Amino acid sequence: MARMLHYQRPWQQTRGASSMANLHEHVPRLLERCSHLNQLKQIQALLFGLAHADTQFFAFKLVRFCALKLSDLDYGRRIFDHLRSPNIYLYTAMITAYASHPEHSSSAFLLYRDMVRRARPRPNHFIYPHVLKSRSEPLEADIVHGHVLKSGFGQYPVVQTALLDSYSRSSSGVDSARLLFDEMHERTVVSWTAMISGYVRFGLMGDAMSLFEKMPERDVPSWNALIAGCTQNGFFSQALSILRSMISASTSEDGKTRGNRPNAVTVACALSACGHTGTLQLGKEIHCYILRNGLALDFYISNALIDMYGKCGSLIEARGIFDRTVKRNLTSWNSMINCLALHGQTRQAISVFEEMMTFGVDMLPDEVTFIGLLNACTHGGHVERGQAYFEAMTQDYGIQPWIEHYGCLIDLLGRAGKFEEALQVIGAMKIQPDEVIWGSLLNGCRVHGDIDLAELAVSKLIELDPDNGGYGAMLANLYGEQGKWEEVRRVRKTLKERDAYKTPGCSWVEINNQLHQFYSVDLTHPRTDEIYTVLESLVDAG
Template structure:
């Protein structure tokens, strides 16, 4: 019954029945039961304690389920610790820890663990490869992504669309649109995810018209593929980067009227960004007023960006107030507002905003970026001097400024 409840997504009933079994003391749970209990469990440590108490702590299937569960809850260090303690690791356990690291933003760690698989008597499967490619895309580790592509070519001749889609996504995020298109074109049976991956790659790199052409090709030549919310998000992103206001409005309406897809917060954010960048801020406000869901910081941030571009200080102040209500600890919004006033020469307002931020003790969230040089990934934060070669980096920057 626990498994039956889990199979129909009734996870609360599944967990309640599991606890009832523990209270009654019989029948005792076996190792087949715990993966179903842990799948959507919110109290992993409690279940983990019961697993150890009942003597299933060394069972690979149970350990893998625990790694998955801890990773899903963001407790990735617990997941990694459990993985490190496993006496025998099979492919699912490697998949679980690589996927967990990627899901929790530890992309370089995911790649490091993936590389370790190569030194064991274990052959990565398609799930392992997809997780590793995702990490490569997020960190820009193109050389590792190409190496994985080579591994796929040599060892997975019948690789499914999930791997090919992951390759398209990886190449796209690393800026290799030519390679992404090559893999896309070579995919014999393109799923909706394949089309979405290609559209998003092109949109990400400002290839707006090409992204729209891929979408139109999908509509005209593929009968059994119907666009979804991700397809339209890619299209709207393409319109944002290309400044295609009317096309952006057209695809937003097509999504709702032709395909019955309710806009999500990301779709509204894109549309407001399109209108804001074009200076059509009153229309952007109208869209905000018509939203059926509560605007989040992405939506207000898109409006603020439009105000910054077109010097609308009054509207920028309104947007910043809304943003600070959502995230009081992000001083970046106030600094943007001060910059808008500074651009307009309103220095009294600049001082007023900076004084307000100081009184509220609002910190500025530092930006972060990764760069790969000589097969090594370095992470940088703005105004950061913790890098081991920071002095050399700053000296080169000063020389560049001086000689230019």
């Protein structure tokens, strides 16, 4: 670097005004070549040694460099703090830097507050969106709103939209966001979309939809907000039908497309919806669309493809995309592991995890990874291995188990008939056991014919979920299997009195563009005989 600087100081050969102009050109160019803090310090020493009038300009460049290239906000702040009175550009640069690093987001607001207290420099309307992006405190939007009104920027659509967005992200803030939205004189497509996303985040899909219907104009992000809202709230087929509307709205009569065509964000959501609904054919079409339109295979898209193919049962395709994806993030690994687990590929799921482990601290597993692993172990009946993973998760990785992890563990132990250990786990849980936990235990009791424990599980289940008759029906079946008909009659009578009917389990699969749907104990499919013949042969083979 010293050598580089030696040859890269053209301003030393010129004097006066032209030397300053050269500095303005060459400092950014020098910064582009630098990649380490030490190199930056050399430039800094040179600049501040000159003590010229444009200190603020160069400090601005250096702060931005610290934030964007080095991610060293503390050093950026030191440069900032050396200035006697930083101008609005410096405050904006420093606040933007903090706001874009989640772990520093509270500093963004604190620095803004300092600026307001000093009353110098005066804020401009550009700074508010940056300040609001940090979202450190729930009351922050209110405070900033007050400042905005006082400083006279209250009617700037961009500032209002940033405020609206900030309100809508704070808990129970959608109503405040809506008030602001209703008061706005000038609403842009961005304001509408921000409001829709606010509704989406609290699961108010009805409000989101009706606002979307009323929008005077729509662009790609507004369609995406609605489609993403559907997938994030579990309305997967709805998401796909909105995708179809989007496509037909973007297709003119001559069959050519224009306007709001699906982009990378749209297809990432749509692929997720395809995975959840098993819509393999559409998923493949979307894959082609991605390739035809040269949409970049970024993390979101490649991971969504892995997930879609995996969930639809095309594990070879999923694995192919996973293997060809050079840049993988945690979600890539998790998607692959979870898909393999879903289809009972225990050995492969574990081997993908072990490959992931070779990256050490560069690719640490999280909660979702362990859900996949525990599911894989349950499918494969690897009780001890599953227990070891659970142990490693809490002990080695310091991950607090979710209720889902306990659900997997109880499922694993219950299927293996290890009821004593299962009860121990339930007793030691820091979270209140839910119906999944007792349901998993009950399932284990059914497999192993443990009536007493089944009674306990059912009583807990009825407490937690009184309207669901399925548990009682399961208990009745269990008595039936053991020939205890008196007990069967008793349970059925209670079920009838409580008017609790079993909601049947339902699954479906798409084969050759045709959807086949099955309820539990369902004999209505036209090829039922063949299906059950194959099923029985599979059971025999197992």
